[in-house]
Every structure is written in structure tokens, then in C-alpha cells.
Amino acid sequence: PLPWPQSFLLKSLEQVRKIQTRNSELLEQLCATYKLCHPEELVLLGHSLGILQAPLSRCSIQALQPTKCLSQLHSGLFLYQGLLQALAGISPEVAPTLDMLQLDVANFATTIWQQMETLGVAPTVQPTQSTLPTFTSAFQRRAGGVLTVSHLQTFLETAHCALNHLV
Amino acid sequence: ESCGHIRISVPIVRLGDPVTASCIISPNCSKLDQEPQILWRLQDGPEQPGDRQRRLHDGSQESTITLPHVNHTKAFLSCLVPWANSFQVLDQAELQAGYPPASPSNLSCLMYLTTNSLVCQWEPGPETYLPTNFTLKSFRSRADCKYQKDSITDCVPKDRQNTCSIARKHLILYQNMVVWVQAENVLGTSESPKLCLDPMDVVKLEPPVLQVLDMNPELVPRQPGCLWLSWKPWKPGEFIAQECELRYQPQFGGANWTLVSHLPSSEDQFKLCGLHQAPVYTLQIRCIRSPLPGLWSSWSPSLQLRPT
Amino acid sequence: ESCGHIRISVPIVRLGDPVTASCIISPNCSKLDQEPQILWRLQDGPEQPGDRQRRLHDGSQESTITLPHVNHTKAFLSCLVPWANSFQVLDQAELQAGYPPASPSNLSCLMYLTTNSLVCQWEPGPETYLPTNFTLKSFRSRADCKYQKDSITDCVPKDRQNTCSIARKHLILYQNMVVWVQAENVLGTSESPKLCLDPMDVVKLEPPVLQVLDMNPELVPRQPGCLWLSWKPWKPGEFIAQECELRYQPQFGGANWTLVSHLPSSEDQFKLCGLHQAPVYTLQIRCIRSPLPGLWSSWSPSLQLRPT
The missing domain is CATH 2.60.40.10 (Immunoglobulins)
Structure with a gap:
């Protein structure tokens, strides 16, 4: 397949780093403010809330398929954008960081979508958001935030490796 | 689930x-x-x-x-x-x-003629560690402040300041009003003692501007140890009948202030003599609403003058 | 009647x-x-x-x-x-x-990472003597800025300033947008030339903090005319790949700056030698987004250092 344009790869890598920085900031805030510092302690709750990890198998270095990786990247970002939106109202202390993170993820999704359009592999219709978790308590929303952001962090590490591999 | x-x-x-x-x-x-x-x-x-x-x-x-x-x-x-x-x-x-809020204390109010608002401040009392709302409450009353005529909209301080400013449109000047502070959080409510005041009796008056006159020696014979002074009342407070007080002391040496009381609020030519103890004297003036009740203005910025 | x-x-x-x-x-x-x-x-x-x-x-x-x-x-x-x-x-x-408004000129924009807003400023042109409204207009576009995708809400400057700040939520970073200023009064309307930019290409980057290292002579032999330096990128811009430039000159005597280019944006130990002309040197560093397009940061505050 055609190599991806350098500026797209460099911009994407910069966006990944921008989001990762914001992610760690948010995780630190959630830990400091709500003492929710171990995502692994929230796995059970994650299942019951339906907060799953977005697949990125086509971006793993061992089985890298650039075009399919792109669409997995976009679908994952689109899912996380929705999950972050569902967390709105989490708390005044955390809301500003969460708003910025959600905008950065949405903008990165636009960058990916535009590249898919340029390569002619973009589906004709923009994806629609699948059903998002509903949070019945402040705790669930905060725990959902920790889970979503830590999943997003793992997701971005894989994306970073793939993009770096293609630069 | x-x-x-x-x-x-x-x-x-x-x-x-x-x-x-x-x-x-x-x-x-x-x-x-x-x-x-x-x-x-x-x-x-x-x-x-x-x-x-x-x-x-x-x-x-x-x-x-x-x-x-x-x-x-x-x-x-x-x-x-x-x-x-x-x-x-x-x-x-x-x-x-x-903790539930303690009663706010040291409530005091000043009427500012420049902003036309009654500004009250208080001490909130010890930390409660809980979100605590302070509200300045007031109502209009007759002379003796016993009966409530009509209440005035609550004054809510801006971002946790212990001061609140009641706008002119809520005030009836020259009428008594009752003012107090209410503190409230989830564990309880408390109130400060009530103040009964007429806003015009608590005007924040500013001192006049004190000036020294350079008298023409041909017209006015030079007298040793004298100064010719003039002052005008603070513009926004001009309509208020006031009485003023002058104080002076040698510039150095820390001698006590000498006081000249019951002076008018406006004076074109005032001769002050007896200034023999030092080459340079420090002078200040302040005024108070009089005979109606009022608060002393602060002392004017001190003036260093050399008597004749 | x-x-x-x-x-x-x-x-x-x-x-x-x-x-x-x-x-x-x-x-x-x-x-x-x-x-x-x-x-x-x-x-x-x-x-x-x-x-x-x-x-x-x-x-x-x-x-x-x-x-x-x-x-x-x-x-x-x-x-x-x-x-x-x-x-x-x-x-x-x-x-x-x-007069009708002349076309606003010198429109320029900077993206501030601390406030997450794109701030544009312009010159309003000669006095019109009439109430004249300036509005910063913009729309999102594709790579070439030719076609308007969706317009962004007008940015109305605060109290007659010639600058306006577009909030983060209106921006799509890493996408081009078209920005221009419209001036309007009762006698006419005018527009500035249009700018086509990606906010991330006009980030206002701040320089790193330059520090001198005190190397342990036992570990690192002393070399005359040398300095050990370190610097870290400005925190909010850390995610941006940058390239930096160092300049130094003898503290006095106004000799020209010597430039060291293509330096990394983060350096734990950097040895700078050849500093024999003076006892004390003035040093500064600045960075620019690279290889992606960007604007040079200002020079860091100058550091006066004494080489070994």
C-alpha cells in the first residue's frame, strides 16, 4: 500500500502525545480527588457498566495492516469520544480537563477520518455512536472515568507504536 | 446491574x-x-x-x-x-x-457616596470546613428599628468575600434600616447581631485637601511662626454640613499633636500661629458630619510646611 | 401638539x-x-x-x-x-x-496552549468617528482552505479591543480554518484579507528553562572555557516535537552572538566549549516546532555564566 504522507504521521504522533499528556493529568486528578488510583480494581464494575476496550488488533506491530488499522483507530477514537461525553458532569474539579480531552480525541478522530477519505477507504456514512453506559451514581461516573481513560491510554500506546513504525 | x-x-x-x-x-x-x-x-x-x-x-x-x-x-x-x-x-x-457556622461578628457598614452603595463587612467566625453561605439581610424600618416595614433583597457576597454591597436602589436614605448577616451550611444556621442604622449616618467621608497660601507681604504683614491655610470639603460630600479638626506637630522630635477643633468644612484664609518650636511642621485635617450624626473621615495626607 | x-x-x-x-x-x-x-x-x-x-x-x-x-x-x-x-x-x-471603515489590516493569530484559545489581532485602520463594530469571522475548511465546511460562531471583541479569542470548543486542531475580520458601521462594511491556518501551526511556544550544571570534577575532568548546560521543554508544549537554538556572547563588549542550531528540545547534559574571550558569557535558548511547521518561541531570559 502507498506510504502515508509524512505530515499526517507526524501530526498524528503529536496528537497521540497531546492526548496521552492530558490522560495522565486526568488520571492523576481522579486519583488525588477521589482516591481511585487503581483501574485494575474497577474491572468488575467496568463489566457491569459495559465499558470495554476498543480493539486495535490490526495496529499491533506483529500484524500491522495500515488501512484496517486506520479504521480501527477511528472507530476506537469515536467510541472513546462517546464514553468521555457520557462522563460529563463528573465533577467541577475534573470537568475542564475532561472537556479538553474529549475535544482532543474528537479532533484526532477527524484527522484519521480525513486521511481515510484521502485514501478512499472511508465508509460513505460517518459511524453512529453505539449505546453508551448510563451511570446511576457519582461513584460509577468517576470509576467509569478512570476505566475509560486508562483504556484510552493503552489504546494510544498501541497506536503510537504503529504510527512510529510507519514514519 | x-x-x-x-x-x-x-x-x-x-x-x-x-x-x-x-x-x-x-x-x-x-x-x-x-x-x-x-x-x-x-x-x-x-x-x-x-x-x-x-x-x-x-x-x-x-x-x-x-x-x-x-x-x-x-x-x-x-x-x-x-x-x-x-x-x-x-x-x-x-x-x-x-462544624455548623458560628455567629458572624463585628458587622459594620459604610455608605460610599462615590459608588452610592452601602458596603457592610463582618468576621465569618471559625472555619467550618463545609460549604457555608453568608447572606447580608436587611429590611427598612421606622425610627426605632423595632418593626419591619418591607424587606430588602438579600445581598449575596461575591466569591466567598466577607463583604457585600447593597445598591443605591435598595436604600431609602435618611430612613433607618436593620442589617444582619446570616451564615448557613448543612449542619446549621446562625445570625449576627442586628444593626440599626440610617445609611447617611455612616457615610465614608473623605478629608478636605489642605493647602498653604502664599500671602502677599505688602497686603498682609509677615508674622513670625504663622501659616496661612485654606481647605475645601471633599466634592462628593459637599452637600453634607461638616465640622473639621486640624492637628499639627513639629516635623521631628515626636512631640504631641496640637489640635484645633470646631473648624468650618470650608475655609479660604485661615491663619495658624504659635509655630515656634521647629522650622518645619506637619499638618493634617479631618472632618465629621455635624451636627447630624456621622463618622470621622480619615486624616488628610500630612503636609510639611515652613512657617514664616 | x-x-x-x-x-x-x-x-x-x-x-x-x-x-x-x-x-x-x-x-x-x-x-x-x-x-x-x-x-x-x-x-x-x-x-x-x-x-x-x-x-x-x-x-x-x-x-x-x-x-x-x-x-x-x-x-x-x-x-x-x-x-x-x-x-x-x-x-x-x-x-x-x-467615514465608512477601511479594511482591517495585519491580521495575525496565535494559539495559546495555556488557555486553549486562538487569539487573533488586527489593525482597525483610520478613525471613522462613528460607532464601528469589528467581528472576527471564521469557518472550518479542508486542506486547501478553498471550500467552507462549517462556519464558526462570530467572535465579538470585548469593549472595542482589536483582538478576539476563539475558544477551544470552536476549533478543530490539525485542520485548516479560514479567519478574517469584518468592520461595519452605518456608512459601510469592509473585510480584511483572509488567513488560512491550522491553529497548531501558530502555537505560541515558550522557550525552555536553561540551567547550568555543576559537574563533579572527580567524575568529569575540568576543561577550561567550557560550560555544562541542561534544558527541558516548556511543560504545556512538551507533546510538540521541537528543535532548539542556543546563542551566546561575552557579557560585555557587544561582540556578536554565536549560534548553535539544531539542538534537541530536551537535554540533560550539554557541553559548550570555546568560551575563552571573556570571564562571563550571556546565554539564551529558543525552540520551534519541528519538523512540523511552527513559530519560533521568544529567546529565554538571558543567563550570565562563568565558564570553567
């Missing part, structure tokens, strides 16, 4: 008071083994079992814990179960502790 | 343009004698008769006047009649004059 749910007797208590919480794990929480040991964690403290754990008639497990003295003003209490070689947090409740 | 009424052709004209006004005095204006001579007064100028006064079919009197060149930016034109040995003003109209 969420597996665990915490219930707290009272989420906000007085600092040092006890609090009791219970965590119930529903039987249909698939991933958990049948009768998991329920644990508790306060903030990021160690995991500890509850005081009592029992099986409820519907098959769910309930653990109850009593924290004898809550000494965090804000803390998170988590309900967990062991999971692999770690834990799973099932629910988390926010605990807050603090 | 009001006796007189002024009608003006155009109440707001270009400075220097003519304006025509007419004043009609109704017949049933009881207090006036039948056919009063109608007079005009511009601002507090002399009373002057109109160019023409005639009797209308309904019996009212009409005077018309043309001011050839309006040179007041704001003036009042009064219609009067003689009255006893003075005049009576019957009506008054407000006249304004100025």
Missing part, C-alpha cells in the same frame, strides 16, 4: 462524630463467589473488614461498619471484595465533616 | 458631505404669530434663516436648509422662531458624520 451499594447514616457529620455505613452485595452479582468477605477502605488507608457481616433474607450479603470519630473533613469510603490477588471496588461514598 | 418638526435627508453622512433638512411649523401652533420666520442654529452657532421658506397647502410653514459640508462628527441642528426678544427652539435633530 451493579454489584455493591453503600448506604451511609448521615453523609455529612460534625467533625469527631461517629458515622455508620453498610454495604450490600446483591446475590446475582455473577462474577463474585457466593459469600465474599466485604472489606472497607477509608481514603487510601488499609482494607479492613466491617464490624459485622450477615446474609440477608434475599441472599445478599451486608457488611456494617461504624467509624467512631470522623476526622477527615472530606474522605471517600470504599466497599471492596477480594479479587484474584487484589480487590474490586464495588461502591464508594463521600463522607464530609465540619 | 408640537409646533415644529425637523426632517433630515440622511442623519449620518460622510464628513464633508452636504445634508439637507426641513422644519415644518404646523398652522395650529397657537402661541406663534401666523407666518413666523423660521431660523436654524447648528450647535451653538448663530441663528440663520433657511435657504427657502414657503407656505404649504395645509397652511403650515416649511423652511429648508442645506449645510454644504458637515464637518462636525456630531452636532445638533435646532429649528427656532423669534420670540419676544429671544427665540423659541421648536425641534432639534442630531447630525453625525464620519
